[in-house]
Amino acid sequence: xxxxxxxxxxxxxxxxxxxxxxxxxxxxxxxxxxxxxxxxxxxxxxxxxxxxxxxxxxxxxxxxxxxxxxxxxxxxxxxxxxxxxxxxxxxxxxxxxxxxxxxxxxxxxxxxxxxxxxxxxxxxxxxxxxxxxxxxxxxxxxxxxxxxxxxxxxxxxxxxxxxxxxxxxxxxxxxxxxxxxxxxxx
Numbered sequence: 001x002x003x004x005x006x007x008x009x010x011x012x013x014x015x016x017x018x019x020x021x022x023x024x025x026x027x028x029x030x031x032x033x034x035x036x037x038x039x040x041x042x043x044x045x046x047x048x049x050x051x052x053x054x055x056x057x058x059x060x061x062x063x064x065x066x067x068x069x070x071x072x073x074x075x076x077x078x079x080x081x082x083x084x085x086x087x088x089x090x091x092x093x094x095x096x097x098x099x100x101x102x103x104x105x106x107x108x109x110x111x112x113x114x115x116x117x118x119x120x121x122x123x124x125x126x127x128x129x130x131x132x133x134x135x136x137x138x139x140x141x142x143x144x145x146x147x148x149x150x151x152x153x154x155x156x157x158x159x160x161x162x163x164x165x166x167x168x169x170x171x172x173x174x175x176x177x178x179x180x181x182x183x184x185x186x
Contacts, residue, residue, distance in 0.1 A: 001075045001134050002068055003055050003154065009068045010055040010151055015134075029064045055151055073127035075134040077148075078156050085142055092135040099128045 003010045011019075019026050055077075059065055068074065080088060106114065106121050114121075140146045 001055070001077045001138065001148075002071075003077045003150070003156075004065075004069065005151060005153055007060060007062075007065065009059045009065045011057040011059070011068070011074075012055055012148070013057060014137075015074060016057045026067070029061055030059070030067070033059055033061050033064055055149060055154070058151075073131045075131060075138065077138070080135070080138055081156065085139065088135065088139055088142070092132055092139065095128060095132050095135070099125060099132065102128070 001012050001015060019030060059068060069076075083091075102121075103125060106117075106125075109117075137146065141148050
């Protein structure tokens with residue numbers, strides 16, 4: 001998920017991992033800014049199963065901010081924060097059905113078409129699947145089953161059922177081996 005605060009866009013660590021490992025065609029500045037050593041940018045390594053839900057990957061370069069905001073498959077937290085839970089769940093189900101129908105339609109095409117359009121369609125299915133998963137994370141957050149870590153300067157809605165807000169407390173940066181071998185839960 002992404003979160004825009006002023007002239008910055010924050011990504012959850014899982015989002016950064018998805019961009020870096022699964023997608024082609026993202027601007028190189030995304031990596032440069034992430035690993036620039038700037039005191040405002042976050043380290044990527046995850047230290048525990050909930051660390052990936054923290055909005056710690058901050059981008060401020062205009063071209064990176066613009067690109068991230070143009071990616072509608074990256075769920076914008078503020079766009080869905082106040083959507084009624086039933087509507088959010090219905091949206092996720094509609095997107096699942098859409099993705100399934102698109103995959104069935106693609107698989108029904110002849111082999112030459114599938115070979116020619118495989119990369120393009122695979123990217124489309126991956127992005128839609130990622131959006132569905134992110135909406136699932138938001139639903140679980142709204143139900144109080146997982147926690148998101150919001151930046152200190154965030155003044156928006158932190159809407160979940162049964163509580164006014166839930167944020168992760170800042171964690172001490174893990175040591176070298178914890179960063180090296182640490183993994184986030186799926």
